[in-house]
Amino acid sequence: MTTPAPYTTAERPEPYPRMKRASEGSVVAGVASGVSAHLNVDVLLVRVVFAAASVASGVGLFVYASLWMLVKTGDVTPVTGNFSERFAAKLPRGTNGLIIAFAIVAPILVATMGVGLSIFALLPLIIVAVGAFLAWRAYDRGLSGTTGIISAVSGAVLVFAGILFMALSWQGNDSFGAALVAVLLTLVGIGALVVPLGVRMWNQLTEQQAAKAVSDERAEIASRLHDSVLQTLALIQKRADDPQEVARLARGQERELRGWLFDSEEKTAQTVFAALESACGEVEDLFGITIRPVTVGEDIALTEDTKLTVMAAREAMVNAGKHAGVDSVDVYAEHLAGELSIFVRDRGDGFDSDAIPEDRHGIRDSIVERMSRIGGSAKIKSAPGDGTEVTVTIEG
Numbered sequence: 001m002t003t004p005a006p007y008t009t010a011e012r013p014e015p016y017p018r019m020k021r022a023s024e025g026s027v028v029a030g031v032a033s034g035v036s037a038h039l040n041v042d043v044l045l046v047r048v049v050f051a052a053a054s055v056a057s058g059v060g061l062f063v064y065a066s067l068w069m070l071v072k073t074g075d076v077t078p079v080t081g082n083f084s085e086r087f088a089a090k091l092p093r094g095t096n097g098l099i100i101a102f103a104i105v106a107p108i109l110v111a112t113m114g115v116g117l118s119i120f121a122l123l124p125l126i127i128v129a130v131g132a133f134l135a136w137r138a139y140d141r142g143l144s145g146t147t148g149i150i151s152a153v154s155g156a157v158l159v160f161a162g163i164l165f166m167a168l169s170w171q172g173n174d175s176f177g178a179a180l181v182a183v184l185l186t187l188v189g190i191g192a193l194v195v196p197l198g199v200r201m202w203n204q205l206t207e208q209q210a211a212k213a214v215s216d217e218r219a220e221i222a223s224r225l226h227d228s229v230l231q232t233l234a235l236i237q238k239r240a241d242d243p244q245e246v247a248r249l250a251r252g253q254e255r256e257l258r259g260w261l262f263d264s265e266e267k268t269a270q271t272v273f274a275a276l277e278s279a280c281g282e283v284e285d286l287f288g289i290t291i292r293p294v295t296v297g298e299d300i301a302l303t304e305d306t307k308l309t310v311m312a313a314r315e316a317m318v319n320a321g322k323h324a325g326v327d328s329v330d331v332y333a334e335h336l337a338g339e340l341s342i343f344v345r346d347r348g349d350g351f352d353s354d355a356i357p358e359d360r361h362g363i364r365d366s367i368v369e370r371m372s373r374i375g376g377s378a379k380i381k382s383a384p385g386d387g388t389e390v391t392v393t394i395e396g
Helices: 031-039 043-055 059-070 082-088 095-115 119-141 146-169 175-238 243-262 272-287 304-324 361-373
Strands: 290-297 328-336 339-346 377-382 388-395
Touching (some): 031 043, 043 095, 059 095, 119 175, 146 175, 272 290, 272 304, 304 328, 304 361, 361 377
Antiparallel strands (some): 328 339
8 A cells, every 4th residue: 555645735836937046056146156047058158258247347246246136045056068068178276266356356457557546546445345245245144153243244344444445535625525425435335235135134024925925825725624615524424315415515515615716806796797606506505406607708896787687587597497307507697898698598398488377477577577677688588398598688
């Protein structure tokens, strides 16, 4: 005897693939590995492109830092294709470190040699960048351990030290300009520290909310099953000797589950289709027959006229349950181009529609006269042995 596999909860597939940074095995922050896996591009080629783009005024570093801040980590396997295999034997060990060094040094050389800035002028920016790197790295790896806290604090100290360094370099200039620059630099430093932390906290909050929503949904499903399905099964077990009662309970439970699974919350309000489905359920329980309504078109709010139309259709179902001698009745309703039509069809005994007996008040009063009073119409098509079809129509 084989043991059944344990129950596992299937994760919902994402509507579209989302990029994730590598949480393990990353060189810096896992951005290149994430881009490689997301675009199916060789990871070494991605790193080379980032490094080359850094020469252009540090664009590569800016893009890398932006992705570091905004993209969450996950299980990522970078692609190692022909590019890596072709150059693996030719490149020295530590190539990734050389690429990182080039990405950092190249913008500095361009700024000093091309733009004419001195290394002294760039030193505060370098200090801020190093501090931000330490802080962001600590955010990624968590602040629970001593190492993470020390790294985050050291990063914050370096960021504000770099800002102070830049502010002091403006001390001999105009006082208002120096004050403005100091304020702006302070805001930039705070942003460099707070924005990544804020993004991380936001991601954690959304994950917690998503987990809570899933947990609440499971609890709702469990309570629904307990209050409806399990109770009905218990009743069926007690009434096992009464087939008609068992069938009635099963039909009612099926109708309730269909309404819960497939109907929107708005549909639980008073609408035409909801009222029709309720009427079908009542007739099902009353006569022990099966009625599965089909609705097409726009569901509209229930008015006095449409309510009477549904009642006329219900009377047609009642007549089918009483006189047709069938186990099921077909009901089709459509609301198209401002017109509501409900068709009730059975394949039972039928009758001569041109010779309706005087005592058939359900047909004369509850269907034909009712529809006539509200400006609608009722058509009855029947023949002995050919079943009956009743159509009620109203503008609305």
